Amino acid sequence: MPAANSGSAASQTVHVPLGDRSYDISIGTGNLVDVGRWVTSLRSVTHAVVISDANVAKHYQQRVEEAIAAEGVRVTSLVVPAGEPSKSVSTAQSLWEAALADRVDRKSVVVALGGGVVGDLAGFIAATMTRGLDFFQIPTSLLAQVDSSVGGKVGINLPSAKNIVGAFWQPKGVLIDTAVLETLPRREYLSGLAEVVKYGVTLDAEFFSYLEANVQPMLDRDPAVLQKIVARSCELKAQVVAEDETETTGLRAILNYGHTYCHALETVAGYGEYLHGEAVSVGMLCASRLGEKLGVFDAESTQRQFKLLSALELPVATPKLDERAILSVMQRDKKVEHGKLRFIVPHRIGKVVLTPDVPSDLAMDAWREGCEA
Known part of the structure; x- marks a missing residue:
């Protein structure tokens, strides 16, 4: 696989059409070398x-700093501990104070260099510092490249709820270098594949079939397959975000397939016990079984998801956790409306529906059955 510091290969561009908030996602292999010119081509930057x-940071921070500084830009570097616990009020406060100490002003920009945690956190800092700074996403994990870096959702966690404090704050651009995935630990890489599977189930049956046919190349991080699955995932997300940027129509909520169960699992198990994609894998299967119980989905399609996720070495069994705690967290989910549980439920591969008034006993039955997986 090409090294992340090699000359840039031919890139693909995915446009996110949002009026005056529109931006492009530049997807390539080896294009991180162009980051300085990329940032300054999109905005006049001095800091x-x-x-x-x-x-x-140990792999890419210096390289990115030097490339941006080479364009005559003053750079402030801030590094947080790795992992979900950094998406916290205390970490946000430390970043606000550190940025202020290095003379951040309303013309400064924020560059998020990292996975989903860094993207969410840095984006939240950008959205809130001086009432809003422009920011750029350079996602370095597969999960961030295909999902969290696109669409403008930024935020932090509270101890009792994930992503409950945040904003919609679109980046000025997203630069994706699939070659950086070679330094990603295997567990984190596999975690990102769950979000790729999610796009197939929710929006594109043909893409789901492609994933089923390319399990080994995905496990091997084949460059051509990586660029294809990243680009297609970004295209699908861009289409949804363009139609429902701030989740006012309910369409964007379909991207949260499996996430009601996922967030409950992450919260009750303790942030960091499961990687996000691992929890998404478990959550999608719970939602799939819920679709069966509601009579809108078939067991064969649930089995297809089970087989694909298993082949991609993702967890498929529901852990034995306090069910009352799981239900309590789900009742605080952002999709709850007037106190009623709502779930993203599959109707067929390639189509899911936001479903209101789901009885809590059915939801928990779908959870419970996963313990036997």
Whole structure:
């Protein structure tokens, strides 16, 4: 696989059409070398705050800093501990104070260099510092490349709820270099594949079939397959975000397939016990079984998901946790409306529906049955 510091290969561009908030996603292999010119081509910049985590920083922080500085930009580097616990009020406060100490002003920009945690956190800092700074996403995990770096959702966690404090704050651009995935630990890489599967189930049956046919190349991180699955995932997400940027129509909620169960699992098990994609894998199967119980989905399609997720070495069994705690967290989910549980439920591969008034006993039955997987 090409090294992340090699000359840039031919890139694909996915456009996110949002009026005056529109931006492009540049997807390539080896294109991280162009980051300085990329940032300054999109905006006049004199000061950039680069936020990363300890794991990513040791591979790419200096390279990104030097490339941006070479364009005559003053760079402030801020590094947070790796992992979900960094998406916290205390970490946000430390970043606000550090940025202020290095003379951030309303013309500064934020560059998020890292996975989903860094993207969410750095984006939240950008949305809130001086009432809003422009920011750029450079996602370095597969999960962030195909999902969290696109669409403008930024935020932090509270101890009792994930992503409950946040904003919609679109980046000025997203630069994706699939070659950086070679330094991603295997567990984190596999975790990202769950979000790729999600796009197939929710929006594109043909893409789901492609994934079923390309399990081994995905496990091997084949460059051509990686670029294809990243680009297609970004295209699908861009289409949804363009139609429902701030989740006012309910369409964007379909991207949260499996996430009601997922967030409950992450919260009750303790942030960091499951990687996000691992919890998504478990959650999608719970939602699939719920679709069966509601009579809108078939067991064969649930089995197809089970087989694909298993082949991609993702967890498929529901852990034995306090069911009352699981239900309590689900009742605080952002999709709850007037106190009623709502779930994203599959109707067929390629189509899911936001379903209101789901009885809690059915929801928990779907959870419970996963313990036997």
